Amino acid sequence: MLDALAQKFRSLGLDRDEDLDAFLRIVKVRRDGTRGEDVVGSGSSPKYLTVLLAGLTCLYESLEDGGRQIYAFQYPGDFCDLHSYVLPEPDMALAVGALTECFTGIIYYKDLDPTIRRHPQLGLALWRASMLEASILRERLLNVSRRPALERVAHLLCQELTRREAVGIYSAIVPLTQIDLADAAGLSVVHVNRIFQDLRKLGVLSENGRVIEVVSKKGLVGVAKFYRGYLDMPKRLSQWQVRIEGAAD
């Protein structure tokens, strides 16, 4: 169950088994709800960090007008509420909701604090994890801000497909509803539905309306004008590693 987490941290540069083990040891596995339930409430920040181990969740905020803004989708290995670890006051009314059945792990601050102190590389890895989130967030901002609906939805799907692959999920079926996508894209559900019909006509999505199934990944990438990844850690670390090795204390 902790595999995804271990893999992610290795790709974040936490390569010494000693550091990794120390971290994994303080994670307590736990089962959490299904679609509709909140994994992390919007209320006061708890005494622990939550990390997703299996399933799909989203970081969202409920709007005054009854709407919902989805800021990010979270996959196994991602932290649900890293933001509240360093910035105690809940950012706004942020919450994390489950989109599928899912499992999480929790890490008490009181365990994490000293572990980071003893394993500085762990702190760095966490910092990187949050920078990676920020990077994805910027991409999302660009997406929402500039691209027309068709491209926007396609791009969102590309992102999810890519991130899923990064954690070893290769199914062509994306476990989201049109509603989720609309909330993330900042479009009305009705319009998303029309976009879906276009994508089907283009042979990108399957005709089965019940699930979102990507039939042609090539086509999707084309429609989305989707380039490279701000998503894959591994490659991005080479340079860093060099710097660290060379920097004696």
Next chain:
Amino acid sequence: MLDALAQKFRSLGLDRDEDLDAFLRIVKVRRDGTRGEDVVGSGSSPKYLTVLLAGLTCLYESLEDGGRQIYAFQYPGDFCDLHSYVLPEPDMALAVGALTECFTGIIYYKDLDPTIRRHPQLGLALWRASMLEASILRERLLNVSRRPALERVAHLLCQELTRREAVGIYSAIVPLTQIDLADAAGLSVVHVNRIFQDLRKLGVLSENGRVIEVVSKKGLVGVAKFYRGYLDMPKRLSQWQVRIEGAAD
């Protein structure tokens, strides 16, 4: 010149003079360009971190279609390229441009790395700084994604006013052009101009078309439906501090 920086880091929880001094000592002051020039290029990541000491800059990306997406405005004390410190590969084609005359400081990685190792609190403060950026970015996403143009522009102005005050700038004149605002808001320049005329009729902005001058802050806040701040660090740290004090190694 380093005042803004020192103040910011104190508010980020770097309260021990020893840590703060160690940090300030490795900052090298430097004068940088005026409007139109890039403070940090979009090319390869350099060997140092850049921090803004005076003036106003923006983190942006040039789009294929000739447009420009502004992700964030940066004020004295803010880092220009913190993202490339932990994530070597340039995120995308990110660059930092000067919007006014400005001064920056640079901090060589080779100086920063060991300093962080010796002063863990500094690493934490930097982490917090990047989380704060992320927090502002989320707010921006919400703004761009959901609010209609009038509210959106007003909200953007409110944010800038608030952030300026946080670093001791109380002038009612915001040194941005309508173009900058359009690029940040994801609106066309023409439309922003029309919104400006509305804001003037509402008595929020001055009639002087050459500069952006907020005449009625109350009015602006009202139009924007602008609530509280994900911006002010000080208050947010109380809780954290308690946790740290209590956690013996």
Next chain:
DNA sequence: CGTGCTGTTGAGGACGATCAATGACGGTGG
């Protein structure tokens, strides 16, 4: 005294929102 950047104005059109129903499916309880 041009040249460039920024701001302003008008007209027309496209994209996406909203409102209002209806359909399709799965699960629940009688």
Next chain:
DNA sequence: CCACCGTCATTGATCGTCCTCAACAGCACG
């Protein structure tokens, strides 16, 4: 086994926000 209900998908019609194009005006600069 069937009736009921809730969630999600689909469709049509209408409307409004915001974009594009195109031109011009004002100011600052060299």
